[in-house]
Amino acid sequence: MKLKFVSIVLLLGVLAAPACGRHRVPKGFPKPEEMAAILADIHVVESTLTYLPGQTAARNSDIPGNFKFVLEKHGLTPAEFDTIRKWYVDKPDLYQKVYDLVLERLSQMDADVRIQNERDKELKAEAEKLALQEKLQNLWQDSTLVNIAPADTTEFGYPFRIEVDTLGLTGVVKLIAGYQFLRNDESRSPRMMLSAFYNDSVADTVYHSVNLSFQKHTEELFLTLKKDTIPQFIDGYLLLTDSLHSSSVKISDIRIKVLTDSIQPEIQKEKSLESALMPVPEEVR
Numbered sequence: 001m002k003l004k005f006v007s008i009v010l011l012l013g014v015l016a017a018p019a020c021g022r023h024r025v026p027k028g029f030p031k032p033e034e035m036a037a038i039l040a041d042i043h044v045v046e047s048t049l050t051y052l053p054g055q056t057a058a059r060n061s062d063i064p065g066n067f068k069f070v071l072e073k074h075g076l077t078p079a080e081f082d083t084i085r086k087w088y089v090d091k092p093d094l095y096q097k098v099y100d101l102v103l104e105r106l107s108q109m110d111a112d113v114r115i116q117n118e119r120d121k122e123l124k125a126e127a128e129k130l131a132l133q134e135k136l137q138n139l140w141q142d143s144t145l146v147n148i149a150p151a152d153t154t155e156f157g158y159p160f161r162i163e164v165d166t167l168g169l170t171g172v173v174k175l176i177a178g179y180q181f182l183r184n185d186e187s188r189s190p191r192m193m194l195s196a197f198y199n200d201s202v203a204d205t206v207y208h209s210v211n212l213s214f215q216k217h218t219e220e221l222f223l224t225l226k227k228d229t230i231p232q233f234i235d236g237y238l239l240l241t242d243s244l245h246s247s248s249v250k251i252s253d254i255r256i257k258v259l260t261d262s263i264q265p266e267i268q269k270e271k272s273l274e275s276a277l278m279p280v281p282e283e284v285r
Contacts, residue, residue, distance in 0.1 A: 023094045029084050030074070032094065036101030038081070041070045043106060132167065136258040139164065139173075139234065144254045146238060150184055150246035157193070157237035162256070165232040169196075172259040173223045173234055180216040182248040187212065187241045190249075194223045194236040210239070218253070 025031055030038060045067055071081050088095045139162050146158060175194050181187065190210040197203045208221040225231060238251055 023091050026087065029087065030076075032098045033101060034074070035084070035088060035098050036105055038070070038074050038076075039098065039102045040105040040109065041073070042067050043102065044109070045070055135167070136169075139256040139258065140254050142254075144252060146251040146254070148239065148247050148249050148251070150186070150248050157240040158251075159235065159237050161233055161235035163232070164234050165230070167258075168230050169225055169234075169258055170227070170230070170260065171225060173225060174255075174257045174259055175221040175223075175236065176218060176253070176255045176257065177238060178216050178218050178250075178252040179210055179213070180250045180252070181212055181214055182250070183214065184246075185212075185248040186245040187239075187247045187249065188245045189242060190247070191240040192219060192221045192236070192238065193240055194221050195234070196223055196225055196231040197233040197235070198226060198229050198231055200229065205236075207240075216250075216252070 068078060071078060076084070088098060140160075141162070142160065148158070173194060173196065175192060177192070179190075181190075190212065192208045192210055193205065194208075195203045195205040204223060204226065206221060206223045208219060210219050211217060221236075234256065238254070239247065239249065241247055
């Protein structure tokens with residue numbers, strides 16, 4: 001009776017044993033976990049080939065040459081793998097276990113790819129943000145030094161135009177430049193001008209009187225942008241003056257900076273300190 005009881009226990013143990021326990025993997029053959037890794041790698045290659053232009057993934061029982069490098073990675077030849085695969089296929093319960101492991105591995109790989117894609121998107125967005133911030137620190141791309149001699153014509157006021165339609169500018173545009181008038185200068189009422197042109201063919205324009213001084217000094221001009229639309233162009237003049245009088249001046253350290261709305265109080269403070277020189281916006285159609 002005791003012997004019979006032991007036999008029943010042993011039988012139940014065999015029935016309850018996992019598939020890999022009932023099948024001894026031949027020496028040199030990959031274990032189920034390694035076999036699952038190989039099949040998962042092959043699946044990834046096959047999926048990649050499926051989406052390549054002009055390519056179709058092989059779906060027959062032969063191992064295509066495209067998978068050769070995967071097998072080499074695992075130290076197998078196509079012939080060896082074909083033998084191993086057939087051995088697993090002949091044992092459906094074990095092969096099912098391997099198949100389940102493949103699904104788990106592919107699911108994890110897919111999750112890793114999605115996580116990496118999200119990280120790449122975040123890094124790209126951050127890089128674009130930093131690039132934009134750097135560009136907004138100075139929209140001026142030309143020479144930062146302009147020498148105006150009496151022989152030069154000032155009829156056009158040394159204009160500039162900058163395309164900004166892709167930047168989505170908001171806040172305040174600040175034109176900064178250093179001015180030093182020379183001894184032979186005959187300028188009258190020199191001014192800076194700054195404009196923002198919008199989609200609706202409207203432009204906001206501001207002016208700032210430049211101090212006539214033989215000492216180098218910095219002048220600043222602020223232009224508050226519209227909140228309900230973005231500008232297409234930022235343009236203006238570095239020096240507007242009476243064209244009947246010749247000018248002789250060095251304009252240096254030219255910059256055009258975009259200030260965000262978060263520092264508006266600072267802008268207003270600066271404006272109030274030099275209210276006598278600050279321009280009055282006008283709308284040009």
